[in-house]
Amino acid sequence: MTASTAPAANNLEAFFMPFTANRQFKKNPRLLAKAKGVHYWTPEGRKVIDGTAGLWCVNAGHGREEIKQAIAAQLEEMDYAPTFQMGHPKAFELAARHAAMLPGDLDHAFYCNSGSEAVDSALKIALAYQRARGEGTRTRLIGRERGYHGVGFGGISVGGMANNRKFFGSLLPGVDHLPHTHLPARNAFSRGLPEHGAELADELERIVALHDASTIAAVIVEPCAGSTGYLPPPKGYLQRLREICTKHGILLIFDEVITGFGRLGAAFAAEYFGVIPDLMTVAKGISNATVPMGGVFVRKHVYEGLMTGPENAIELFHGYTYSAHPLACAAASAVLDIYKNDGLFQRAAELAPYWEDGVHSLKSAPGVTDIRNLGLAAGIDLESKPGAVGARGYAAFVKAFELGLLVRQSADTLAMSPPLIVEKNQIDEIIDIFGKAIKQAA
Numbered sequence: 001m002t003a004s005t006a007p008a009a010n011n012l013e014a015f016f017m018p019f020t021a022n023r024q025f026k027k028n029p030r031l032l033a034k035a036k037g038v039h040y041w042t043p044e045g046r047k048v049i050d051g052t053a054g055l056w057c058v059n060a061g062h063g064r065e066e067i068k069q070a071i072a073a074q075l076e077e078m079d080y081a082p083t084f085q086m087g088h089p090k091a092f093e094l095a096a097r098h099a100a101m102l103p104g105d106l107d108h109a110f111y112c113n114s115g116s117e118a119v120d121s122a123l124k125i126a127l128a129y130q131r132a133r134g135e136g137t138r139t140r141l142i143g144r145e146r147g148y149h150g151v152g153f154g155g156i157s158v159g160g161m162a163n164n165r166k167f168f169g170s171l172l173p174g175v176d177h178l179p180h181t182h183l184p185a186r187n188a189f190s191r192g193l194p195e196h197g198a199e200l201a202d203e204l205e206r207i208v209a210l211h212d213a214s215t216i217a218a219v220i221v222e223p224c225a226g227s228t229g230y231l232p233p234p235k236g237y238l239q240r241l242r243e244i245c246t247k248h249g250i251l252l253i254f255d256e257v258i259t260g261f262g263r264l265g266a267a268f269a270a271e272y273f274g275v276i277p278d279l280m281t282v283a284k285g286i287s288n289a290t291v292p293m294g295g296v297f298v299r300k301h302v303y304e305g306l307m308t309g310p311e312n313a314i315e316l317f318h319g320y321t322y323s324a325h326p327l328a329c330a331a332a333s334a335v336l337d338i339y340k341n342d343g344l345f346q347r348a349a350e351l352a353p354y355w356e357d358g359v360h361s362l363k364s365a366p367g368v369t370d371i372r373n374l375g376l377a378a379g380i381d382l383e384s385k386p387g388a389v390g391a392r393g394y395a396a397f398v399k400a401f402e403l404g405l406l407v408r409q410s411a412d413t414l415a416m417s418p419p420l421i422v423e424k425n426q427i428d429e430i431i432d433i434f435g436k437a438i439k440q441a442a
Ligand SMILES: Cc1ncc(COP(=O)(O)O)c(C=O)c1O
Pocket: 113, 114, 115, 116, 117, 119, 148, 149, 150, 151, 222, 226, 227, 255, 256, 257, 258, 283, 284
């Protein structure tokens, strides 16, 4: 690289930042330069406690030696191998390990590189499965208002966050949405699962009555809606959704990109709720965010339903150059060891009541209108300033960062999801800083 093409370290202009107000950010940037455990450090060396596990993904904490070593060893042995009509041992080994820890007969794993790819892969698998079993008229996909399923065209079509959809044309045809489950008038400040709203799952019956079951391939929901501000499901809601899907031959997809790998204090939300979806999407905690990875876990009947036709026929015309990338497989396998050896899912379950008490202690902070929690995550709604939706949330997010805490902001909702290795005194620190940030942003 010649001096003229070397990027200037202080030039922020060239990077087109994702999901960011680029011009605002570049005037007053927030940079992270180093990470270890539950902390980040800014380039100036200021310590920031990671209240969001990066972006809900660094579940085992930052800078884990075991993962580093596994990736380095894999890089030494084999950097890359294709998985189209070829294979490498780590991919099969990882799939077998995932299958062994998944509930029910979710015992096949398709790999990709992100949550968005996982969602689009799951939707395609659902459509292909329906066709393979002679139900090719089932092409409709049902999502949910306020859902977030990544940014692919499939994901934004079934997703239900208006800003992620409205700029991008007509999206996939034949998609419908269930109502969201946020009922603050009845459920505000619920601890854990809200009491009211299971009947919202019955809206699926209304959608079936409108379109007919013979046109519907799959329903996709996040067991706990994450990006929209953390909405744990009403008690009994997921069970009812499962029953209605089963009754009508509709596949149920759980998008566990956030809930998977321990966030709720169980390996998966499916296990936590005792509700087994037909397909499950994962990413984030699958590799502790060290090497990008996503996956679709598939139940036996779906996988076997696709294993039709002559044996030399490719069963699913879908995949990515980097499906089951060796470095991602090495990282994902190492993080499974950490989850197990450190008992991190159990740890999250044990810390959850302490976390719940902590976040609900913010109830009387200025402008707080709702607090929700489940596992080691929480969503806190602030009252919007008149005519300036999002201003208060942004101010609180920036204040928190200035005071040494990273949180996640979506309009006037703030979400927190610390690494599962967080200590009780660090939870205290998170709550303390967060309370100050809300006050100062009021
Ligand atoms: C539930 C859910 N699905 C899908 C995605 C998309 O994942 P990615 O950003 O890795 O594409 C996310 C990301 O936050 C998510 O929370």
